[in-house]
Amino acid sequence: MPEPNDDGVAIHAGFPNPASDRDLAEVDLHRLLVKQPTSTFFMKIDGNDWEDRSIFDGDIVVIDRSLDPRKKDLVVATKDDTFLITPFSKLPTDCVLWGTVTAVIHRYRT
Amino acid sequence: MKQPLFALVDCNNFFVSCERLFRPELNTTPVVVLSSNDGCAISRSNEAKALGIPMGAPAFKYRQLFQDNGVVSFSANFELYGDISRRLTQILTSVTPRIEVYSVDECFLDLSRLAIKDHLEWGRNLRARILKELGIPVSIGIAGSKTLSKIATEIGKQELHRGGVCDLYHMSIKDRRDTIAKVKVRNIWGIGRRLAPQLQAEGITNAAEMAGLRPARARQLMGVHGEQMVYELNGTSCIPLERQHKLQKMISRGRTFGEDTNQPHVVEAALASFATQSAFRLRQSGQLTKRLQVWLSTDRHKPGHRQWSREVLFGTPTADTGQLITSAVQAFAEIYDKSAAYHRASVTLFDFSPAGQLQTDLLGEVDPTLHGQKTERLRAVDGLNKRYGKNTVHYAAQDLADAWEPRKMLRSPRYTTNWDELPLIRPFK
Numbered sequence: 333m334p335e336p337n338d339d340g341v342a343i344h345a346g347f348p349n350p351a352s353d354r355d356l357a358e359v360d361l362h363r364l365l366v367k368q369p370t371s372t373f374f375m376k377i378d379g380n381d382w383e384d385r386s387i388f389d390g391d392i393v394v395i396d397r398s399l400d401p402r403k404k405d406l407v408v409a410t411k412d413d414t415f416l417i418t419p420f421s422k423l424p425t426d427c428v429l430w431g432t433v434t435a436v437i438h439r440y441r442t
Numbered sequence: 443m444k445q446p447l448f449a450l451v452d453c454n455n456f457f458v459s460c461e462r463l464f465r466p467e468l469n470t471t472p473v474v475v476l477s478s479n480d481g482c483a484i485s486r487s488n489e490a491k492a493l494g495i496p497m498g499a500p501a502f503k504y505r506q507l508f509q510d511n512g513v514v515s516f517s518a519n520f521e522l523y524g525d526i527s528r529r530l531t532q533i534l535t536s537v538t539p540r541i542e543v544y545s546v547d548e549c550f551l552d553l554s555r556l557a558i559k560d561h562l563e564w565g566r567n568l569r570a571r572i573l574k575e576l577g578i579p580v581s582i583g584i585a586g587s588k589t590l591s592k593i594a595t596e597i598g599k600q601e602l603h604r605g606g607v608c609d610l611y612h613m614s615i616k617d618r619r620d621t622i623a624k625v626k627v628r629n630i631w632g633i634g635r636r637l638a639p640q641l642q643a644e645g646i647t648n649a650a651e652m653a654g655l656r657p658a659r660a661r662q663l664m665g666v667h668g669e670q671m672v673y674e675l676n677g678t679s680c681i682p683l684e685r686q687h688k689l690q691k692m693i694s695r696g697r698t699f700g701e702d703t704n705q706p707h708v709v710e711a712a713l714a715s716f717a718t719q720s721a722f723r724l725r726q727s728g729q730l731t732k733r734l735q736v737w738l739s740t741d742r743h744k745p746g747h748r749q750w751s752r753e754v755l756f757g758t759p760t761a762d763t764g765q766l767i768t769s770a771v772q773a774f775a776e777i778y779d780k781s782a783a784y785h786r787a788s789v790t791l792f793d794f795s796p797a798g799q800l801q802t803d804l805l806g807e808v809d810p811t812l813h814g815q816k817t818e819r820l821r822a823v824d825g826l827n828k829r830y831g832k833n834t835v836h837y838a839a840q841d842l843a844d845a846w847e848p849r850k851m852l853r854s855p856r857y858t859t860n861w862d863e864l865p866l867i868r869p870f871k
Contacts, residue, residue, distance in 0.1 A: 370529040370536075371575035373858060375867040382869035393867055398575045408867060413467040418870035428466060 365435050371398035373431065375408065375415060382417075391438045393417060395431035406433035444554040446679035447584070447611060449565065450591040451534060451572075454579045454599060454606075456547035457485035460526050461516050463577040464857050464865050472513045476501050476852070477707030479775050484518065484707050498707055517852040520714060520771060524721075524764025525858045529576055531722055537568065542683045543722040545715040546767070550588055552683045565607035585610040588681045589674035592631040593622050593649055600624075611677070622675070623650035632671055634700035637664060649675060690727060695719045696788020702741060703784050706774070709738070713770040716789035721763040724791055730759030732793035734766060736773040741785040750777040759795045764859055766791070 366372045377391040393408070401407045401420040409416050409427035416427060423429065453459060457475040462468050472489035476482060481501040483490075493511055495504060501515060508515060527546050534541050540552035558564045565582040572580050583594025590610050598608035610618050628638035630649050644663065646652050652660075653675035660668035670680040695716035703709065713736060724731055732755065739749035752773040760766070770789050855863035 368575075370532045374864050376864040378866035378868050381871050385869075387869060392864070397577065409870075410466045413465065415865055415867040416870040417867050422870070424870070430466070 365394050365437075367434070368396050368398045371431075372396050372434075377417070377436070386438070387417075387436055388438060391436050393433055394435040394437065396434050397431040399432040399434070401429070401432045406436075407431065408433060446586055446682075447553040448586070448588055448591040448679070448683070449551040449553050450544075450583045450588070450595045451530075451549050451551065451568070452581050452583070452595045452599070453530070453547035454581060455485055455487055456527075456578070457516075457518065457523055458487045458490075459578045460523050461519070461854055462487075463526070464854065468514055472511055474499075474501075474508075474513060474515045475519075476515055476517055477710045478518045478520075478771060478853075479706035479710055479778065481517075482705065482707035484711050498705065515852060516854055518710075518771075519854050519856065520767040521764035521856045521859045522854065523714075524718065524762065524767045526576060526578060527718055528721070528763045530572065530578065533572060533575065540683060540685065542685060543719050546718040546763075550591065550683055553584070561609045561612055562607060565609065566605055569606050580606065582607045583610070584608070584612075586677035587674040587679040588683075589631050589671060590622070590677060593625050593629075593675075596625060596629065597621060618677075619650045619653070622653065623648045625649040627652055630671070630675070632667065636701065640664075690723070691794065692790060692792040693720045693723050693727075693731075694788055694790040696737070696786060696790075698786045699784060704780065704782055706778055709774060709778075709784055709787055710771050712787050713774055713789055714767045716787070717766040717770045718763055720789055720791050721761055721766045724761045724794070725797070727794075728797050729794040730761050730797050731766075731791040732756050732759050732795065733791065734769050734773070735790045735792070736770050736777070737788045737790065738774070738777070738782075738784050739786050740783050744783075744785075748782065750779070750782075752777045761797060762859075764856075 373395045375393045375395060377387055377389055377393060380389050382388075395408050399405075403421050405420045406417055407420045407423060408430040409418055409423055410430050411424070411427045415430065417433065418424070418427070420432075458473045461473060461475065470489065471487070472493055472495075473487040474483045474490050474495060475485040477484045483495055483497060483499040483501070483504075486495055486497070490513060493507065493513070495507070495513070501508070504513075507513070523546060530547075531541065531543055531549060534549050534551060538551055538553070538556055540555070542550040542552075544550055553561075561584050565584060569580055569582055572578055581595045581599040583591040583596070583598055584607070585591040585594045594608040594610045597610075598604050598606050601608070608621075610621065613621070626648055627633060627641050627646055628635065630652060633641070640663065641647075641652065646655065653672060655663075655672050657669045657672045660672045664671070673680050697712070697716075699708065699712070717734075734754045734756070735751055736754075737749065737751040740747055754769040754773050756765075756769075766789075855865070857863060857865050
């Protein structure tokens with residue numbers, strides 16, 4: 333039987349922590365956001381034109397080129413020498429599709 | 443025993459294609475990529491080739507032509523190319539684990555164990571997949587031997603109606619003969635500039651004529667190597683796929699140059715390939731390396747034989763293609779001797795440890811491995827400078843020699859390997 337400690341909580345000692353092995357389950361943000369590493373690219377939002385969509389300057393955009401965009405997707409397109417982020421449904425005709433956005437990451441502290 | 447069947451996947455104008463992935467507005471502009479040590483063209487877009495800019499063209503000699511035709515030039519960004527190359531090998535490994543990374547932009551695939559109904563369609567699908575996922579155009583050649591698959595790739599690239607794919611295997615003997623007759627003898631894999639004139643003197647001008655040579659005669663002319671080539675050109679495989687089977691303590695790749703060279707861009711391109719091959723093998727074996735050695739020598743049968751070597755120590759073990767190429771090229775720049783006629787070069791990796799997580803990780807804004815490495819290197823530099831006086835050791839980028847500066851400035855951002863250099867993207871209003 334485990335002995336109660338100073339706080340009156342009983343703890344088991346000597347039992348190996350199954351999570352100490354790093355190969356065991358560990359939530360991995362990279363894996364969550366990058367399903368296809370070979371076709372996934374990151375870009376950085378330039379400017380605050382989409383504040384109303386809560387997408388801000390410096391946010392990181394995750395793009396998977398292997399996906400076929402659906403109506404409601406955000407996509408990356410190129411127009412002349414600029415990369416644009418736009419809803420697929422509103423993709424301007426003079427733009428060329430570059431990839432499908434799978435996530436936009438906003439950090440509150442860096 | 444299955445019939446050997448190979449595919450060669452070869453990236454078109456690879457370094458230029460990598461640059462264009464992030465500068466799509468340059469898709470129809472003539473573009474060249476220059477070697478970082480001497481500013482010679484090591485990759486050219488089709489438009490640049492059409493202007494008559496040869497491989498190895500020194501930028502300073504062609505400045506006027508570049509200006510007159512709006513040629514855009516980049517200094518080699520090996521970190522970017524290495525990363526795209528790594529992604530390509532990963533895609534190809536998902537098609538079949540039986541691949542051989544031949545250079546930074548070429549891989550052989552063993553197709554003999556894959557159930558493929560229509561090889562042309564298979565090739566076109568793979569080509570489309572790579573173009574979509576990586577944005578890199580490739581050519582694919584399918585044949586019963588590696589030598590023929592090289593030729594098939596070349597034909598797939600040249601003849602536009604083939605859509606980048608040529609299958610010499612599922613073709614009648616006559617059709618194959620007619621097709622490979624279009625390839626000049628000097629463009630056959632393994633025939634250098636030295637052998638070509640010798641064969642031409644024998645009346646052999648193209649691959650079909652070479653294939654028609656009696657093996658015994660080929661042996662007389664070029665030794666065992668020549669005999670093997672005749673078999674290969676007739677679709678009998680003699681050169682197997684090179685793969686790594688067991689754990690190695692050291693990985694080394696190198697070769698003798700077709701002819702001795704003192705041109706840095708030639709050596710640089712070779713070292714980039716060796717580093718790519720070694721990096722792939724290293725990752726295949728699930729290991730990381732701590733040391734890289736670049737080794738060069740002149741012809742030991744000629745007077746004044748010399749050799750050079752330079753070792754790079756990685757603070758944190760790595761298997762990153764881009765980093766290994768960059769290190770090899772830098773090490774070479776440090777030992778480069780203008781007067782040397784380089785005969786042979788190699789890249790060797792050693793001092794291995796088991797691999798951990800490798801990729802640029804979303805969680806690690808400051809990649810702990812890279813960070814550790816930078817600080818360690820900085821510390822070493824600081825130590826030397828302290829001991830021997832300021833600027834004893836400094837980085838190339840901060841080199842006082844102004845010749846270096848403008849070239850460095852032409853390098854594109856490391857779009858895929860550095861958080862501070864990601865492409866910028868504007869919200870569309």
